[in-house]
Amino acid sequence: MMGPTLRTWLLAVVHVVAAQSLTNSTFSSAVPSSAWSPPNTSTTTTASSSSSFLTSLPVTTTSATPLPATTTSTTLTSVATETGPLTWPISEYPFTPFPTPTLAPIPPVYPETDPLNPPPIGTDYNVVPDFAPAWAAAYGKAQSMIANFTIEQKVNITTGVGWMNGLCVGNIPTVANFPGLCLQDSPLGVRFTDFVTAFPAGITAASTWNRALIRARGLALGQEFYAKGVNVGLGPMMNMGRVAQGGRNWEGFGADPFLTGEAAYETILGLQQSGIQATAKHYINNEQEWKRTQESSNVDDRTEHEIYAHPFLRSVMAGVSAVMCSYNLVNDTYACNNYKILSDILKREYGFQGYVMSDWGATMNTLSAVAGLDMTMAGDITLGSGTTYFGANLTAYVMNNTVSEARLDDMATRIIAAWYYMHQDQGYPNVTVDSFHPYNPLNQEVNAQSNHDQLVRQVAAAGTVLLKNEGNALPLTKPKSIVLVGSDAAPPVSGPNEYADQGGDPTGILAMGWGSGTTNFTYLISPYEAIQARAREDQTTVSWDFDNWNLDQAGNDAIPAEVAIVFINSDSGEAYITVDGNVGDRKNLTAWHEGDQLVLAVAAQNNNTIVVVNSVGPLIIEPWVDHPNVTAIVWASLGGNEAGNAIVDILYGAWNPSGRLPYTIAKNASDYPAQLVLGGTATDILSIDYTEGLYIDYRWFDAQNITPRYEFGYGLSYTTFEYSQLVITPIDASVDSAQEDLIQNWENGGASPIAEGSSTALWLHMPLFQVTFNVENTGPVYGGEIPQLYVHHPPSAGEPPSILKGFTNIELVPGQTGQASITISRYDLSVWDVVRQGWAKPNGTIGFSIGASSRDFRLNGTFPV
Numbered sequence: 001m002m003g004p005t006l007r008t009w010l011l012a013v014v015h016v017v018a019a020q021s022l023t024n025s026t027f028s029s030a031v032p033s034s035a036w037s038p039p040n041t042s043t044t045t046t047a048s049s050s051s052s053f054l055t056s057l058p059v060t061t062t063s064a065t066p067l068p069a070t071t072t073s074t075t076l077t078s079v080a081t082e083t084g085p086l087t088w089p090i091s092e093y094p095f096t097p098f099p100t101p102t103l104a105p106i107p108p109v110y111p112e113t114d115p116l117n118p119p120p121i122g123t124d125y126n127v128v129p130d131f132a133p134a135w136a137a138a139y140g141k142a143q144s145m146i147a148n149f150t151i152e153q154k155v156n157i158t159t160g161v162g163w164m165n166g167l168c169v170g171n172i173p174t175v176a177n178f179p180g181l182c183l184q185d186s187p188l189g190v191r192f193t194d195f196v197t198a199f200p201a202g203i204t205a206a207s208t209w210n211r212a213l214i215r216a217r218g219l220a221l222g223q224e225f226y227a228k229g230v231n232v233g234l235g236p237m238m239n240m241g242r243v244a245q246g247g248r249n250w251e252g253f254g255a256d257p258f259l260t261g262e263a264a265y266e267t268i269l270g271l272q273q274s275g276i277q278a279t280a281k282h283y284i285n286n287e288q289e290w291k292r293t294q295e296s297s298n299v300d301d302r303t304e305h306e307i308y309a310h311p312f313l314r315s316v317m318a319g320v321s322a323v324m325c326s327y328n329l330v331n332d333t334y335a336c337n338n339y340k341i342l343s344d345i346l347k348r349e350y351g352f353q354g355y356v357m358s359d360w361g362a363t364m365n366t367l368s369a370v371a372g373l374d375m376t377m378a379g380d381i382t383l384g385s386g387t388t389y390f391g392a393n394l395t396a397y398v399m400n401n402t403v404s405e406a407r408l409d410d411m412a413t414r415i416i417a418a419w420y421y422m423h424q425d426q427g428y429p430n431v432t433v434d435s436f437h438p439y440n441p442l443n444q445e446v447n448a449q450s451n452h453d454q455l456v457r458q459v460a461a462a463g464t465v466l467l468k469n470e471g472n473a474l475p476l477t478k479p480k481s482i483v484l485v486g487s488d489a490a491p492p493v494s495g496p497n498e499y500a501d502q503g504g505d506p507t508g509i510l511a512m513g514w515g516s517g518t519t520n521f522t523y524l525i526s527p528y529e530a531i532q533a534r535a536r537e538d539q540t541t542v543s544w545d546f547d548n549w550n551l552d553q554a555g556n557d558a559i560p561a562e563v564a565i566v567f568i569n570s571d572s573g574e575a576y577i578t579v580d581g582n583v584g585d586r587k588n589l590t591a592w593h594e595g596d597q598l599v600l601a602v603a604a605q606n607n608n609t610i611v612v613v614n615s616v617g618p619l620i621i622e623p624w625v626d627h628p629n630v631t632a633i634v635w636a637s638l639g640g641n642e643a644g645n646a647i648v649d650i651l652y653g654a655w656n657p658s659g660r661l662p663y664t665i666a667k668n669a670s671d672y673p674a675q676l677v678l679g680g681t682a683t684d685i686l687s688i689d690y691t692e693g694l695y696i697d698y699r700w701f702d703a704q705n706i707t708p709r710y711e712f713g714y715g716l717s718y719t720t721f722e723y724s725q726l727v728i729t730p731i732d733a734s735v736d737s738a739q740e741d742l743i744q745n746w747e748n749g750g751a752s753p754i755a756e757g758s759s760t761a762l763w764l765h766m767p768l769f770q771v772t773f774n775v776e777n778t779g780p781v782y783g784g785e786i787p788q789l790y791v792h793h794p795p796s797a798g799e800p801p802s803i804l805k806g807f808t809n810i811e812l813v814p815g816q817t818g819q820a821s822i823t824i825s826r827y828d829l830s831v832w833d834v835v836r837q838g839w840a841k842p843n844g845t846i847g848f849s850i851g852a853s854s855r856d857f858r859l860n861g862t863f864p865v
């Protein structure tokens, strides 16, 4: 008999599957797009689940079975297309494979780089790694492998086996000597298995503003994917947090393209160093969850290039293997069917050599292959339908010349090349996850955790931002008594995996959001456990009250304590799960579980009230931020399985806070430049016009003179820093004559050319100026500062007043002065010229500031260009 736990887990999976399915269509070939119907997004998942089972139950292990991909007797008239039955090759779709860039490596600025051996972590990015030779070698091997493949075999390389038909969330079948691929979520841990680490979320990693820690997190995460035999890790996620309420913002790196780009760059270098393929997702403009498969993000070309595409450019420069196109439409064409974004920007402009996979069920037709889609995931038209737009349909299209065989060769070559490029042909571990059978002992065969708990604790502490600290309330110094108030301080009532994909109302500490961007917790340290253990060292009296709803009791409990610490949170996630009416996106920007009232109730009784916030993104904290009894605010983000220990490290000063906000905390929700677009009918495509253009987050607040509560880049320390001695030094690196011509052209006001790899070219990205300055620790304790460089373009450029273009970190003992350095490239100073379709230097003086946040400038200069 099926036990209750197994049954509830299965129910949860059924919910997930139902909600992820786009339609119940059972067409056996490509369906007309009019037959497409919207997803059911109103599922509430409250079922309890856990996959950390130590007992083994009989399970059926499903091996990867390909969807029907072969067809030997295709009758052209029997194949449906998006415009009706196909009777003849409908048109010519010219296709030219994009060659790998051929520029000779110029070390040290442009060293030939193998992804398993990335450049060392710099304090800034003054090395431009050159992955082209590695790609070229991999292409050679891939081309030989497919030389004798049939059309059907090549198609099978591009077609996932279908949802829940394999061990991983995505599976490419074995084809001849190619063993196939396991593709697995998520950006913060290996999903759907046991003995893995729940790393701090992307938003927490970004809050560290620390390249070394971001790289280390990527590497450790990659090592866990590798240990479990996963070929392709489905991260990092780099959407932009355009809308503060966006449900999946926490999976990404905040609301600034430069910070997101650098975090993506370091994460990918780390992930791929481990030997796994990284996936840059979701390309592009999937900025809200509501109607994500039914909205057109309408974005102008300049905004697309400068804001949303930039992190993908940096991903390509990090040598990323795969890119996942998103569910939404971009300017009225589905992202996975959008030639402009897939082929023109990504493959032509950025010179991307890897492959584009669809998000799960995001392929909209067979001709997407021509637009630039290389792989359809999970393979089926709608998850679980057993039908596919690739497979037999793609075979037919190639056989009747609708899609050229050269294009199919390119698709298969890119996928196999990425496998060779990552050296996965050399003794790769077997897959030891079984995503859809949590009781399969296979999930426990490999313990991938290593000592990653230490890194998790460090990243979570470094990603914590101290927002307020009055009268040295923090760090705690042997307090006589502490009371912990709020459910967010506690372990979750029914265990760390009380909801499938974390998709339920959190009953304890919030350490990640919900959806596919999650992993199962192997364990989870709550603040309650961590603080109580630490407080014993001082023999402090510790009490607690986890009931958010009894405000009188919370206030009374706070009366006798020397320190009252209130824990509040705010959750969000992916649209296939609805939690308390939040359909992925947050309904509002206020704390969950009456958090504001709880803080006020405690602050009314205790004049040393410290607020700890675990939130997926910005909150409006006006009700209590200025309350005189609220002495400190600790913005603890989403800390993963060491969340409680990291909070202890900040509260007690074992880690001097160095995190900085990766987004703006506003005074009013309406102060933000973009809001969710809601409504829409079951069949309409919702228009989301990005009318704010370049002015997202702090760029908007600056331009509109809106005072935020805490600005982008803000964060306090237990010490203080002073800045001095600004020096700008031109860097004269030698390049070949072709690059010299391009440099001359740029200096004369010309735009970068329209060519393969034009936006990632060496001359554009090599360091042009080195900016150095001194930072002195003028306070009482050792600490790290994050100096930030903001460019101010001349008014004629039409740019926001200040835009982040550099940051570094420097750690100093009291009284010590150190020199910090940030390099700037021509790309950093350029704007996208929509007429000339290239990067160009604006006319006029380009100024910059070095500061401690986007509004706290300490040194100013101009670039001599």
Ligand code: NOJ
Binding pocket: 169, 185, 234, 281, 359, 360, 516
């Ligand atoms: C859909 C999500 O959008 C994507 O991020 C994820 O990787 C796939 N599902 C696979 O689970």
